[in-house]
Amino acid sequence: xxxxxxxxxxEWVRREGALAVVxxxxxxxxxxxxxxxxxxxxxxxxVEQSGEAAVxxxxxxxxxxxxxxxxxxxxxxxxxxxxxxxVNADAMGEGWFFTLKLSDPKQxxxxxxxxxxxxxxxxxx
Amino acid sequence: xxxxxxxxxxxxPLYELHRSxxxxxVPFAGYEMPVQYPQGILAEHLHTRSKAGLFDVSHMxxxxxxxxxxxxxxxxxxxxxxxxxxxxxQRYTLFTNERGGILDDLMVTNAGDHLFVVVNAACKxxxxxxxxxxxxxxxxxxxxxxxxxxxxxGPQAAIVMARLAPELASMTFMTAAAVSLGGAACLVxxxxxxxEDGFEISVPAARAEGLAKRLLAEPEVAPIGLxxxxxxxxxxxxxxxxxxxxxxxxxxxxxxxWAYHKRRRQEGGFPGAAVxxxxxxDGPPRKRVGILPDGRAPAREHTDITDGAxxxxxxxxxGFGPTVGGPxxxxxxxxxxxxxxxxxxxVVRGTPRPARIVKLPFFAPRYYRGK
Numbered sequence: 001x002x003x004x005x006x007x008x009x010x011e012w013v014r015r016e017g018a019l020a021v022v023x024x025x026x027x028x029x030x031x032x033x034x035x036x037x038x039x040x041x042x043x044x045x046x047v048e049q050s051g052e053a054a055v056x057x058x059x060x061x062x063x064x065x066x067x068x069x070x071x072x073x074x075x076x077x078x079x080x081x082x083x084x085x086x087v088n089a090d091a092m093g094e095g096w097f098f099t100l101k102l103s104d105p106k107q108x109x110x111x112x113x114x115x116x117x118x119x120x121x122x123x124x125x
Numbered sequence: 126x127x128x129x130x131x132x133x134x135x136x137x138p139l140y141e142l143h144r145s146x147x148x149x150x151v152p153f154a155g156y157e158m159p160v161q162y163p164q165g166i167l168a169e170h171l172h173t174r175s176k177a178g179l180f181d182v183s184h185m186x187x188x189x190x191x192x193x194x195x196x197x198x199x200x201x202x203x204x205x206x207x208x209x210x211x212x213x214x215q216r217y218t219l220f221t222n223e224r225g226g227i228l229d230d231l232m233v234t235n236a237g238d239h240l241f242v243v244v245n246a247a248c249k250x251x252x253x254x255x256x257x258x259x260x261x262x263x264x265x266x267x268x269x270x271x272x273x274x275x276x277x278x279g280p281q282a283a284i285v286m287a288r289l290a291p292e293l294a295s296m297t298f299m300t301a302a303a304v305s306l307g308g309a310a311c312l313v314x315x316x317x318x319x320x321e322d323g324f325e326i327s328v329p330a331a332r333a334e335g336l337a338k339r340l341l342a343e344p345e346v347a348p349i350g351l352x353x354x355x356x357x358x359x360x361x362x363x364x365x366x367x368x369x370x371x372x373x374x375x376x377x378x379x380x381x382x383w384a385y386h387k388r389r390r391q392e393g394g395f396p397g398a399a400v401x402x403x404x405x406x407d408g409p410p411r412k413r414v415g416i417l418p419d420g421r422a423p424a425r426e427h428t429d430i431t432d433g434a435x436x437x438x439x440x441x442x443x444g445f446g447p448t449v450g451g452p453x454x455x456x457x458x459x460x461x462x463x464x465x466x467x468x469x470x471x472v473v474r475g476t477p478r479p480a481r482i483v484k485l486p487f488f489a490p491r492y493y494r495g496k
Contacts, residue, residue, distance in 0.1 A: 033352070034167035036445040037421050037452070039474075055474065057423050059166040059445050060352055081421065
């Protein structure tokens with residue numbers, strides 16, 4: 001069972017050894033509505049925790065996606081350029097955004113676990 | 126667009142119905158309005174293009190102008206030929222200011238013994254004051270506060286409406302009929318804001334929910350929120366007040382000269398007539414145009430437009446066109462760059478992206494003009 005952590009900006013991050021896969025949560029995709037465009041970072045770009053890393057656009061508006069942890073972008077989900085709707089269909093799986101090489105794995109510990117995020121979201125409505 | 130604090134928001138007669146349908150409600154022009162229902166903006170847009178969508182537009186202002194000479198009086202505030210409007214015919218016009226700018230855009234119907242006027246929600250208070258201040262005092266300005274306004278839009282709207290009132294089937298685009306719908310006395314016009322065939326229905330507030338439920342019970346009809354209303358009107362190339370047109374954009378710059386009718390061009394007699402005449406003769410300094418971004422990235426309102434080196438304008442409405450299947454936009458560019466086919470750059474998040482000017486609309490309207 002992979003350990004998934006969550007940010008207050010509604011990103012999820014799943015650690016895979018020295019790497020971490022990042023996406024937006026199901027709650028986030030539901031709030032955004034139909035995703036029509038995703039702008040992903042370039043491979044090799046270094047992103048700082050809480051810094052802008054990607055943009056997700058719904059029919060109505062554009063929203064920033066922040067890096068939940070610091071690291072270097074080593075892969076992006078090319079599927080999303082042709083099929084941005086995958087973010088709505090499977091936010092936690094096929095709708096992943098990018099993979100980071102972690103620069104400080106300890107940052108993960110400060111993020112919410114699934115129970116914590118669930119509670120956080122319940123407090124928003 | 127005016128967004129008020131939650132405690133001051135008004136509700137339309139369909140508020141409870143929106144809630145029961147699972148609408149996401151947002152503040153819009155001082156009202157708590159449905160931006161979307163559970164099916165979502167994309168599906169709602171496509172539903173309207175293929176079947177029939179029901180919109181609550183009760184936040185808009187409905188006004189009756191009564192009295193002999195009402196049409197001539199209204200002409201002192203707008204560039205349209207209102208006196209030529211035959212009974213039960215409708216026309217699009219604009220309130221102008223002394224600079225030829227636009228105070229609001231509106232629909233006027235000759236309802237026989239009065240003019241029926243529909244104005245934008247965000248402008249209605251100012252419009253009513255404007256009418257009361259400037260119209261000949263013999264013209265009575267009645268605000269229809271106790272009326273809702275519903276719109277049924279889409280290729281199947283006519284067959285649905287005919288089930289309620291068969292005489293509506295033969296109405297043509299931009300005409301009106303006074304009919305009873307489920308026992309409610311309504312004024313129906315064949316018009317809308319989606320590029321589709323469709324109807325707008327002015328109905329007494331107390332009967333609005335019953336009528337909306339009756340329409341929603343038809344298999345072709347789904348409720349549609351303001352989100353899809355915006356993407357539908359953008360594809361149809363229609364202006365949104367406060368975005369594509371406002372007090373600083375003239376009627377000519379906005380490419381609405383078709384609403385500046387021949388007799389009025391000759392006679393003038395409304396605010397800004399001299400400015401509009403001059404721009405018609407010499408050409409306006411800038412023009413509203415359609416813009417098609419290359420690639421997939423939408424360019425939103427306020428995006429700068431450049432010719433590659435210099436700023437030549439700004440996007441006023443931009444997003445994703447579900448029927449077009451890609452990003453679409455409208456905006457103003459200097460007249461030298463306004464010809465269809467002209468290549469330009471849109472500065473999205475600091476990066477110039479290629480785009481070109483296209484002829485509006487993005488979606489050819491399907492108005493019913495008779496057999």
